[in-house]
Amino acid sequence: MRLSPRTLDKLTGVITGDGGPYPYRGGPKIIAFFNALGWDDSYGAGFGSRNPHTREKLDALNGTSRMRDAVLAAFDIWGEPDLDPEAAAADFNKLLTRDGYRLAKVIGPGWIDNGHEVEGVPRFKLVALSAGTVDPVALAAVSHATLGEYIEKCRAKIASGDSAGAITNAYTLIEAVLKDLLRQAGVAFKADEGDIRALYTALKAPLHLDPKDESLEVHLKTVLDGFQKLVSGLYATANKASDRHDRRYHPAPHHAKLVVNAAFALGDFLYDTHEYQRARRAAEAA
Structure with missing residues (x-):
C-alpha cells in the first residue's frame, strides 16, 4: 500500500495526536506503536522529535503491506473519550480516497447474552476503491x-x-x-x-x-x-x-x-x- 506525501503528513498527525481530534501519543507510545509493526526500538537518547520520528517510520513502511497495518492501528480508536471515530475516519478519507483506498466501518460478530442479542464490536477496514482484485x-x-x-x-x-x-x-x-x-x-x-x-x-x-x-x-x-x-x-x-x-x-x-x-x-x-x-x-x- 503506497500513500502520497500529503496523506503521510496527515497520518503522521493522526498517530502523534497533533493533527486534530486524535489521541495524543508521547514518545514511549509512539515507540510502542511502531514496535507492534515490526521494529524493536527503545525510548531514550536519540529519539528526537515525535513528528519527524513518526514520519521517518511511515516513509519506511510506505509501499509495503505493513502500511495497511499502520493505518488500521492508527484508527483503532473506538472507545476513546470525547472522540468520534467515524468523523475522524471521514476526515482522513478526504485524502485517503485520492490514493485509491478508504476506511470503512464494519461490525464484528455479535453474541447472545442472557437471551438478548448483543451487537459486535465496531472496527475499521481498508477498502480498495478500484475493487479490481481479490483479497489474498x-x-x-x-x-x-x-x-x-x-x-x-x-x-x-x-x-x-x-x-x-x-x-x-x-x-x-x-x-x-x-x-x-x-x-x-x-x-x-x-x-x-x-x-x-x-x-x-x-x-x-x-x-x-x-x-x-x-x-x-x-x-x-x-x-x-x-x-x-x-x-x-x-x-x-x-x-x-x-x-x-x-x-x-x-x-x-x-x-x-x-x-x-x-x-x-x-x-x-x-x-x-x-x-x-x-x-x-x-x-x-x-
Missing part, C-alpha cells in the same frame, strides 16, 4: 516482506491502469512464492530460474500437487490439472503482454485483473497447501 488472505499473512510489496504493486498498477506492469508483478509474485516454498520444502533449484513452469513442477511432489497422483480424488485431480495449466497460462501471458520482454500486444485492463486475481488465488492455494501438509506431518509424527 493466506498470501498476505506470510511473513515475507517482498511478497507484500508485490501484492501492493499489483494492486497499484491495476488502479493506475498500468496493465502490462500489473502482469509483470503478478508473474514475479508467483516466482517468489514458488521459490520461497521450495526453500521451505528443502528442494534444490537454480537461484536464477525464471520459468515458473519449472519451479511449479519442482514443487508438485513435496506439496502433493501432481494430478497424476492415484491417491487423489478425481475431482481434486481436475482442479490440480487446472492449476498446472494456470501456471503455463501465466507464463505465456507474461511473455507476450507484460513489460518483462518486448510485448506483442498491449493487454486490456480486464485481462490484467484476470492475471492478477489468478496469481493471488494460486499463491493463496499454495501457502494453504503448504500449511496443511506441514500440520499433517506434525500430527503423524506426534
